[in-house]
Amino acid sequence: MPFDPTRVDCWIFDLDNTLYPPSTRMFNQIDLRMGAFIENLLGCDAVEARRVQKLYFHDHGTTLSGLMHYHAIDPHEFLAFVHDIDMAPLAAAPRLGEKLANLPGRKLVFTNGDADYAARVLGALGLAGTFDGLWDIHAMNYRPKPEPSAYAGLVEAFAITPETAVFVEDMACNLSPAKALGMQTVWLDLATEWGDRAKDDAAIDLIIDDIDEWLATLADQASLR
Structure with a gap:
C-alpha cells in the first residue's frame, strides 16, 4: 500500500542518521569510543576490539547488547562513555524544527541510544521541545x-494506534517489526553500508533519500495543514 500521510496522527522518528545526516560523522566518534571501551x-588491541564490536552489533542488534550478554557490563557506564562526544558537527545539520512542528499529531523519538544522549543531540539540532x-x-x-x-513497549507506553502511526528510520531492518504491528513505514535510504542490511521490501511503504526535502513536501500538502 502506498504511503498515505493523511492517515497519520503519530510520527515516530529514529534519531541517529535520521534527524541528522551521516555526513556529520557523529557515529564515527561513537564508534571510536566503543572500540576504546572494549x-x-x-585488555585487547584495537583490531580485536573492532572485531568484537562489529560481531556483537551484527549478532545482538547493538554492541551494548552483546557486551551485556557476554560480559555483564553496566549499561549506564557504557552509554555514558561512548556518548561523551563533541556535538559541534550538528550545527551544520538541517534545521528540521519548523517542518516537524507542522506535522499534525504527536511526534516521538525511538532510539537505541539513551535519553541523556538523545536530549543532547536534539538540543544541538535545535529540536528541544x-x-x-x-x-x-x-x-x-x-x-x-x-x-x-521494543516496538510493543513503545506502542503500549504512548497508547499508539499502529494503523495511524508512521515510523521513519535509516536502517531498513528496523522497519519490519513496525510494519508487522500495522504501522506505515518510511525508509531513509542514505546509501550507507549498514542501511540496507536485512531489508524487506514488503515492510517498506516509502523510500526517501532526504528527510528535509520530504518534510518540506509534507508541509506543502494542504491536507496536512
Whole structure:
C-alpha cells in the first residue's frame, strides 16, 4: 500500500542518521569510543576490539547488547562513555524544527541510544521541545530495535494506534517489526553500508533519500495543514 500521510496522527522518528545526516560523522566518534571501551574491558588491541564490536552489533542488534550478554557490563557506564562526544558537527545539520512542528499529531523519538544522549543531540539540532516523547534503550530493557518487544513497549507506553502511526528510520531492518504491528513505514535510504542490511521490501511503504526535502513536501500538502 502506498504511503498515505493523511492517515497519520503519530510520527515516530529514529534519531541517529535520521534527524541528522551521516555526513556529520557523529557515529564515527561513537564508534571510536566503543572500540576504546572494549579495549579497556578486554585488555585487547584495537583490531580485536573492532572485531568484537562489529560481531556483537551484527549478532545482538547493538554492541551494548552483546557486551551485556557476554560480559555483564553496566549499561549506564557504557552509554555514558561512548556518548561523551563533541556535538559541534550538528550545527551544520538541517534545521528540521519548523517542518516537524507542522506535522499534525504527536511526534516521538525511538532510539537505541539513551535519553541523556538523545536530549543532547536534539538540543544541538535545535529540536528541544519539538517531540512529545522518547523511547530509549533503557525503556526497552536493553532489547533494542529490531527486537519486537521494543516496538510493543513503545506502542503500549504512548497508547499508539499502529494503523495511524508512521515510523521513519535509516536502517531498513528496523522497519519490519513496525510494519508487522500495522504501522506505515518510511525508509531513509542514505546509501550507507549498514542501511540496507536485512531489508524487506514488503515492510517498506516509502523510500526517501532526504528527510528535509520530504518534510518540506509534507508541509506543502494542504491536507496536512
